[in-house]
Amino acid sequence: MKIDLKGKTALVTASTGGIGFAIAKGLAESGAAVVINGRSEGSVAKAREKLAALVPGATLHGAAADLASDAGVDALLKQLPAIDILINNAGIYGPSDFFETDDATWERYWQTNVMSGIRLSRALTPAMAKQSWGRVVFISSESARNIPADMVHYGVTKTAQLSLSRGLAKRLAGTGVTVNAVLPGPTLSDGFADMTKDEVARTGKSQEEVAAEFVMAHRPSSIIQRAATVEEVANMVVYVSSVQASATSGAALRVDGGVVDDIV
Structure with a gap:
């Protein structure tokens, strides 16, 4: 199978390192123009330079913005070209006992992990639907289904992404825009x-x-x-972003190494 994304432009949020950078690299290797996003101009410039060296000839854009607020999302949207593929990868995590996790922490996780994807999807999918093609991918986690006792706040946001991706897929039914969630495990x-x-x-x-x-x-x-390696996670994301994945929508696709112990 040869995945060819020439002529498509992808936004990968939080893509200056880790899984996000690996996804950006995989999409660029498949021919997509890629918008790299991070919270600072410096981190974005560094990642863009690194990716340009790894994928010579790639078309790369940089857009610095902190997506933990509506103002940050608005700042990002003002920097974007037309987007065909949206990878909602921005997210934070960290252990905190449920009884010691205050409202401010819950709100910070909700805004970053859930609302950033809601705001970007709401802004960008109408144009995708109008052109009858688009891809939206939420990077969730096996913690969405296997809620960690020491990170209940994190698990809740990851479960919310599954509801969000499934509901948005149904809302965009018949438009040619697919919406899916990818669930990495320990990576x-x-x-x-x-x-x-x-x-x-x-x-x-x-x-x-x-x-x-x-x-x-x-x-x-x-x-x-x-x-798993970040590349193994990225491989799934690149596939579900492809033309070949046109019959996959509303799905929760696990790259968790089999951690979640069920058969569906």
Whole structure:
């Protein structure tokens, strides 16, 4: 299968590193023009330069904006060309006991993880529908279905993304615009590396070894028994963004290594 996205323009939110950067790279390698987004001009410029070196000849745009507020989303929208593919990847996570998680934290997670995707989808999908083609992908998490006891606030936002993607897919039925959610499991992202760097330094083990031990300790139902790479997650996103994925919409597509223990 050859995925060809020439002539399409994709926005990948929070794409200066980690899963977002891997998605941007995969889309660029498939021929799409890509808008890289991050919270600062510096991080966006650095990521754009890095991606240009990895994918020579790629058409890349940069758009700095913090998507945790309506003002930030508006600032991003003013910088965009016409968008055919929207990857709602912006999100934050971190452990916090339910009884110690205050309203301000809940609101911050809701605005960043849920409302950013709502606002961008509301603004960008009408033009996609008008041209009878478009792709919207929400980067959710296996935590949407396997709610972590130490991150209830995070899990709730990821579950909300599943409802949002399914409902929006139904709202756009028959338009040629597909809407899906992709659910990564434990992944060797920049955030995961930061979380485990002390353990890597203390033990002398590789990042992959520490990640595999984490998976088996905290996600023992994993079938692959390791963390996924960011590229493995990006592969699913690139496919569901493609012309070939035209019959896939309203789906929750797991790239969780089999952590969620069911058959659907």
